[in-house]
Amino acid sequence: MSGETDIVVTEKDVLAALKGVKDPDLGRDLVDLGMIRDVRVGPGKVALTVNLTTPACPLKGKIEADVRQALESRLPAGLEIEIRMTAEVRGKGAAETGDIPGVKNVIAVGSGKGGVGKSTMAASIALGLKAHGAAVGLMDADVYGPSIPHLVGASGRPMARGDQIVPVEAAGLKLMSMGFLLEPDQAVVMRGPMLHGIMQQFLRKVEWGNLDYLIIDLPPGTGDIPLTLAQTLPLTGAVVVCTPQEVALLDAARAVAMFRQLRVPLLGMIENMAYFDVMAYLQERGGPQARQLVEGKACFDEEGDERVYLFGRGGARRKAEAMNVPFLGEVPLNLFLRETGDMGRLDAALKEGSPSKAALMGVVEKLAAQVSIRNLKNPKMPKLEILN
Known part of the structure; x- marks a missing residue:
């Protein structure tokens, strides 16, 4: 008999679920910006890292909540979801x-x-x-x-x-x-x-x-x-x-x-x-x-x-x-x-x-x-x- 731990999704499924989730300040898709990293999938579990463009991001909480909501609504129910928030300042010049x-x-x-x-x-x-x-x-x-x-x-x-x-x-x-x-x-x-x-x-x-x-x-x-x-x-x-x-x-x-x-x-x-x-x-x-x-x-x-x-x-x-x-x-x-x-x-x-x-x-x-x-x-x- 199968249980919830038998639910398996792929990295492609995870990235597809997150398409359309945007950084509110940048107005761009998190996936397109390369901010979704270290996606790990296993029976009944999805783990990933959201790498922000600054540790001083004023909307860190909103971005984490948006990512979680997208995963819970677009992936099969019952998955354990682990989101790690990190930051790497981008620069140029x-x-x-x-x-x-x-x-x-x-x-x-x-x-x-x-x-x-x-x-x-x-x-x-x-x-x-x-x-x-x-x-x-x-x-x-x-x-x-x-x-x-x-x-x-x-x-x-x-x-x-x-x-x-x-x-x-x-x-x-x-x-x-x-x-x-x-x-x-x-x-x-x-x-x-x-x-x-x-x-x-x-x-x-x-x-x-x-x-x-x-x-x-x-x-x-x-x-x-x-x-x-x-x-x-x-x-x-x-x-x-x-x-x-x-x-x-x-x-x-x-x-x-x-x-x-x-x-x-x-x-x-x-x-x-x-x-x-x-x-x-x-x-x-x-x-x-x-x-x-x-x-x-x-x-x-x-x-x-x-x-x-x-x-x-x-x-x-x-x-x-x-x-x-x-x-x-x-x-x-x-x-x-x-x-x-x-x-x-x-x-x-x-x-x-x-x-x-x-x-x-x-x-x-x-x-x-x-x-x-x-x-x-x-x-x-x-x-x-x-x-x-």
């Missing part, structure tokens, strides 16, 4: 042209003006991708105001290994910054050619190793360094950070225009300091007197909104939509985020219990999705050689 061997994706983080939290967002992106399990480097190209070492609590000087520079490591990141080479109060006074030389060394003379993502914190504005980077290596794309007020949005639009003029893909815009969450602050720091003070000043709007929009509301989202740039999310003005950066413990802002974690991780996951989309739309090109 620098890793494949040899500019930075081993680096799959290079992402520049810029802003049209200073004071919008660009370095904090660059470091948060790097730390968030690292928290998801990716191999990440963080390069501080803001040579006039190198704040990355302080934000992540890194110190010391890079060491030399042969003709290469060994990056400093902190919080699980590989780091390079002018801040490691200067005295604390020393000013950087240099012109374009010197900046170009420093960027070349940071990119090509640093032993970055194998990285899924190299995040580059650019100086604010539209000066020499973004131009040098765009001319030096194929960037995966750029992120523009801004705050909601109109004067910041005007400068952010110039940054977007600069990247487009340099033919650097726009991966998205981040609205930093989007709002102040009154109740979150009260829960974290306030007591009865603080609550009375806030309520007495009528900080809540007519609808009872507990968020105070100090710099305006939704400006970056509207600007991103108008300029056809992906919007990566809002990051609120948060005391904990500021304090952890000041203490050199920005990694704590992305850990459990942090009031900033949800917003920052949301930005990180949307950015990782945009990188995967960009790499899919612009596949690797063959390297051509001209022979005499």
Whole structure:
């Protein structure tokens, strides 16, 4: 008498059942994308691996559920189904042209003006991708105001290994910054050619190793360094950070225009300091007197909104939509985020219990999705050689 364990399907049956199951971000069939791997079949059992394009995939749970539903509905009933979710970051550009061997994706983080939290967002992106399990480097190209070492609590000087520079490591990141080479109060006074030389060394003379993502914190504005980077290596794309007020949005639009003029893909815009969450602050720091003070000043709007929009509301989202740039999310003005950066413990802002974690991780996951989309739309090109 046959039982359920006698049910046998083939690998072809499994792949056929999964045809039409798509990655929601990429809009492509998982089978066609080569994301279904290690299919194993046996009596009463099917096991397979779904290999995502980034460990920071925001829709990992949905993809797993879609795969399971397709298998259960299209294969014979009674099968034991085992799904293993893994990730392998795809890349192109620098890793494949040899500019930075081993680096799959290079992402520049810029802003049209200073004071919008660009370095904090660059470091948060790097730390968030690292928290998801990716191999990440963080390069501080803001040579006039190198704040990355302080934000992540890194110190010391890079060491030399042969003709290469060994990056400093902190919080699980590989780091390079002018801040490691200067005295604390020393000013950087240099012109374009010197900046170009420093960027070349940071990119090509640093032993970055194998990285899924190299995040580059650019100086604010539209000066020499973004131009040098765009001319030096194929960037995966750029992120523009801004705050909601109109004067910041005007400068952010110039940054977007600069990247487009340099033919650097726009991966998205981040609205930093989007709002102040009154109740979150009260829960974290306030007591009865603080609550009375806030309520007495009528900080809540007519609808009872507990968020105070100090710099305006939704400006970056509207600007991103108008300029056809992906919007990566809002990051609120948060005391904990500021304090952890000041203490050199920005990694704590992305850990459990942090009031900033949800917003920052949301930005990180949307950015990782945009990188995967960009790499899919612009596949690797063959390297051509001209022979005499």
